[in-house]
Amino acid sequence: AQKITQTQPGMFVQEKEAVTLDCTYDTSDQSYGLFWYKQPSSGEMIFLIYQGSYDEQNATEGRYSLNFQKARKSANLVISASQLGDSAMYFCAMREGTQGGSEKLVFGKGMKLTVNP
Amino acid sequence: GAVVSQHPSWVICKSGTSVKIECRSLDFQATTMFWYRQFPKQSLMLMATSNEGSKATYEQGVEKDKFLINHASLTLSTLTVTSAHPEDSSFYICSARGGTSGEQYFGPGTRLTVT
Secondary structure: OOOEEOOOOEEEEEOOOOEEEOOEEOOOOOOEEEEEEEEOOOOOOEEEEEEEOOOOOOOEEOOEEEEEEOOOOEEEEEEOOOOHHHOEEEEEEEEEOOOOOOOOEEEOOOEEEEEEO | OOOEEEEOOEEEEOOOOOEEEEEEEOOOOEEEEEEEEEOOOOOEEEEEEEEOOOOOEEOOOOOOOOEEEEEEEOOEEEEEEOOOOHHHOEEEEEEEEEOOOOOEEEOOOEEEEEO
């Protein structure tokens, strides 16, 4: 079964608007971590934001916030005030188990975001 | 901090030859390094996990005799693609776990083309 699901293959957004990138996950572990990475055309994986399963507050990092709905097993990324430089592939990933235990990351298929001027 | 480098950034080799890719953690010690492969327009697939001083753990379906991994020190892991074939052409990305947070930091990737 797919552990990380990103159903949107691509999205377009106008510059300065907010956009939500969807991610749902599947795990039976109580302890896990959720990540979002950005991959521009250069190929580098850029870490954006992290949410631990026990974190009560939604994670925020500048213009990025993670809408964590544990019961629904969703971890959507919200980018506020989109910029042209946000155009890239975005990957949702999950690490199962506690930090220091299993460190493997499982990635979703990714989605392409295009910000239009 | 937490910078990971890869060398080379791109390489073209002939079918049947071997090519080595280096992954270095520049400002921290990485007890664990991970090697991923990414085909065009696809996601990252974990190939193997390497721990310093021990044998790598390969994911199911990854040939350990073809993709040799050596984690010789706390700052260097190498991936050698032996007897490369055109279907090995891909983007190879490493990540390193370490530092105080234990998070994974990714290298910039190596694009391998086998002709």
